Amino acid sequence: MLDEKNDNLQDADGEKNQETTVESTSQPQETQQDQPANEPENAADLPEQKTEDDDAHTEIDQSNAEDAEDEGNKDRHEIPLLDYHAMSMEKLVEELDKLVNKQRVQAIKTHVDQIKSEFDLKYQDLYEQKKDDFIENGGNEIDFYYVSPAKKEFNEIYGTYREKRNQYYKSLEERLNNNLENRQQIIEELKGLINVEENINDTYKHFKNLQDRWRNAGPIPRVQYNDVWRTYHHHVERFYDFLDLNRELRDLDFKKNLEEKLKIIEQAEALAEIPDANKAFRELQILHKIWKEDLGPVDREHRENIWERFSAATKTIHHKRQEYFKNQDEIHEVNLAAKQEIIKKIKAITERPPHNHGGWQKLIKEIEALREEFFNAGRVPYKDNERTWSEFKGAVRRFNRSKNEYYKSLKKSQHVNLEKKMELVKIAEQNKDSEDFDQTTPLMKRIQADWKKIGHVPRKYSDKIWNEFKSACNHYFNRLHEAKNEYIKDELQAFEKKQNFMDSLKGYQLSGDKEKDLEQIKSFIADWKSIGRVPKNKKNIEGKFNKVLDGLFKKLNLGxxxxxxxxxxxxxxxxxxxxxxxxxxxxxxxxxxxxxxxxxxxxxxxxxxxxxxxxxxxxxxxxxxxxxxxxxxxxxxxxxxxxxxxxxxxx
CATH class of the missing domain: 1.10.287 (Helix Hairpins)
Known part of the structure; x- marks a missing residue:
């Protein structure tokens, strides 16, 4: 018993030592019993390994401290981060609406922040473009006002998000503080167990009840998470030292904790083999949280060995994750080079402006394709994001200004063209009912040819004046065709008569009296002439008649x-x-x-x-x-x- 008391005194000295440094991060003395403060992620607990292990455990420690405050952290991890940069404003509004109305507000902060950042950049670009167009069209900058439907909808949804977020954090703060008070009360009760004079088994049951209450006490503010956790485990250690008087109970706990921690180590080592580094890291966080919050110490014999195994698995996963982010950085650099090349192409296009509407329409399509390519090129390094976006906006804006200048000058020429075409409409209207077809037809054909040469007019007048001009011309030419059809009808009748006349001449015989026959031939000519004109495609009948006359004149021996x-x-x-x-x-x-x-x-x-x-x-x-x-x-x-x-x- 004397040796056992000396051991207890030595442990008590260790407890004093530990109690005075409970807020510090120094390595506990070997005389102390195993405590989680040796094992958690805080790298300061392991000064001899303050290298990569330090980074790995610290990162997990900070993440768990943050998650401890957020009851919806599990949901947050399951929501994928999309490439919001490649989305249009309308698509961003749609994604924001899905998040705000279908996800927990505490789980979407990162997503909403990224969506808002991308939406603001795109809207600012659209706003400045609309403003430039307004000024280019003669508007006063003071009078400019523009809000797109997408912006209105975005503001409404974002306002709903802020309202939900504020309500959540208001109730969360109260709940976290209540949980903190509850945990501090548990710690106070845990302190008192050492000085209670009762049966050790009853004390142990009380201790287990406190542990259950601790596990179910709920989240607390993250800034106090680690300190409260260390304080709790410090007093758990003291209780186990006190429990040294009943080694059987303590050893059962040690054994159970060892079994559970070995299971966690095996799971961590298995996680090191999966290809998804981010998923492995998230699940490793959960394992660290269980190790830290749900399990107690193990015996001194296994303490260092199991912690080293757990740390080694943690280090492997952390290293893979760092490699993943390193690769992401390289990908972002490639994306940056691609976007810079797109900006160069836009600048090159701006430097060779066309001189006609068709050329500008072709370039507008090229710029739209490059804009789409820019948004689909992926993320760039964070430090270059704002500068790259600014260069892109500037290049597109310079193109738009050049385009607007062209169309502004084009509008002036179109108004001149409008005046010319309106004059042609006036001429067409004045002559559409003319009966002098010989004089008017060339005039109407000429103004139609002039119309084609004039060029474009402002779009809002184009259809109206074209319909007026076409209507007047069609009215005239329909009348002309009707007149021609009637005239052709008469000509066809004349042709039929001349055919019959030709047939009658075939049987004509000269009388022998030259003067009498000559007069008869002249009479034939007069009768032929009186019949009238024949269609142009039947003109050959005139030649046939002349041949008949030539034959008669020859018989008369006429010169x-x-x-x-x-x-x-x-x-x-x-x-x-x-x-x-x-x-x-x-x-x-x-x-x-x-x-x-x-x-x-x-x-x-x-x-x-x-x-x-x-x-x-x-x-x-x-x-x-x-x-x-x-x-x-x-x-x-x-x-x-x-x-x-x-x-x-x-x-």
């Missing part, structure tokens, strides 16, 4: 010039009856041109004759002279026709 003038008299009468000075003038010009051509041919033949070194009996000379004679006859005929035309003018 070529006289017969041609008789036939030409038919045309002269048509011109005289047309009352169209232009037609007569055109015929006069045509005859004079033919006279000049024949004279030129005669001169050329006579000139060629001078270079022929042969007598008059030479066949070539005879052929040329014959040709010259024929041209003189043609010249006389054309002069006679010209005289007939002049007689019309004189009349």
């Amino acid at each position: 070529k010039q006289k017969s041609e003038l008789i036939k030409y008299g038919n045309k002269v009468d048509q011109l005289a009856n047309s009352d169209n000075e232009n037609l007569i003038q055109n015929e006069r010009i045509f005859i004079r041109r033919k006279i000049d051509e024949v004279k030129s041919e005669i001169r050329q033949l006579e000139n060629n004759l001078q270079f022929i070194n042969a007598d008059d009996n030479n066949p070539i000379v005879m052929d040329v002279r014959k040709n010259i004679q024929k041209h003189h006859e043609d010249l006389d005929l054309w002069k006679a026709k010209l005289k007939e035309i002049k007689n019309i003018s004189l009349d």
Whole structure:
């Protein structure tokens, strides 16, 4: 018993030592019994290993301290973080609505913060673009106001989130403080167990009851989490030292705790093998929490060994997670390079502005594709995010300003085009009911051609004036076609009559009285002329009639010039009856041109004759002279026709 008392005194000294440093992070003395303060994540508890182990345990310790305050932490881990940067404003609103209305408010802070950051950046870009457009269109900056439907909806949902969050944290603060008081009361009761004079078994049962109450006491403020936890376990250690008088009870607890901690170690070692580093880390946090909050100490023989095994598994998982984030950093750098390249392309496009609407529309599509590519390129390093976004916005804004300048100048020219087209509409309206088809048809065709050359007008007027112009033109040409159809109907009847007339001429026989027969032929010509015009595609009947006349004139032995003038008299009468000075003038010009051509041919033949070194009996000379004679006859005929035309003018 003396040795056992000495051991207790030595342990009591250790307890005093520990009690004076309960808020510190120094390594407990070996004389103390096993305590969780040796084993948790706080790296300061293991000064001889303040390297990578320090980082691994500290990170888990901080995460568990935060989670201890948040009863919804399990839900928070299960909500995936999406690539909000690649989403449109409308999609961000949709995601925010899902989170606020379907998830616990305490579990979505990170998600909501990222969504709000991305939405604000995109909305600010849209707002500035709308503002630039407003000013470019002549608006005053003071008068500018714009709120998109997406912004209104976002503000409403975000307001709901803030209201829910404030209500939650208000009730959470009260609940956490009540839980803190409860845990502090448990610690006070735990302190008193050592000095209670009662049966050790009853004291042990009281101790177990306090442990159960501690496990169910609920979360407390994170800033006090570690200190309260250390204080509690410090007094648990003291109780186990006190329990040294009843080693059987203590050893049973040690054995049970060892079995549970070995299970946790095996689970931690298994986690080190799964490929998802983040999932492994989250589950490791839970194991640390159980180790720290639910299990007590083990015997001194196994204490160091099991902690080293648990720390080794923790270190492996932590290392894999650090590698994962290292790879993420590399991916973000690649994304940064891709986004910088996109910004360069946008700047290059801005430096080569087109000079027409089609070219600008093509570039607008290219810029939209690059914008989409930028948003889908993924995240960049946090330190470069704001700068990259600013450069991107600036590049797009410069393009938009260049585009707006073009369309602003285009609007001016479109208003000029509008005035020109309105003038053409006026002309079309004034002439759509004209009966002078010969004069009006060329005019209407000309204004249609002019319309095509003018170019675009402002869109809000385009359909209206085009419909007015088209309606007036269609009205005129429909009338023209109706008139032509009626005219063609008369011409077809004339053609049928002329066919019948031709058939009647086939049986005609000359009487032998030249003068009488000539008068009859002239009568045939007059009757033919009185029938009227035939369709253009039936004009060959006129040639057939002339051949019949040529045959009759030949039988009468009438000269070529006289017969041609008789036939030409038919045309002269048509011109005289047309009352169209232009037609007569055109015929006069045509005859004079033919006279000049024949004279030129005669001169050329006579000139060629001078270079022929042969007598008059030479066949070539005879052929040329014959040709010259024929041209003189043609010249006389054309002069006679010209005289007939002049007689019309004189009349």
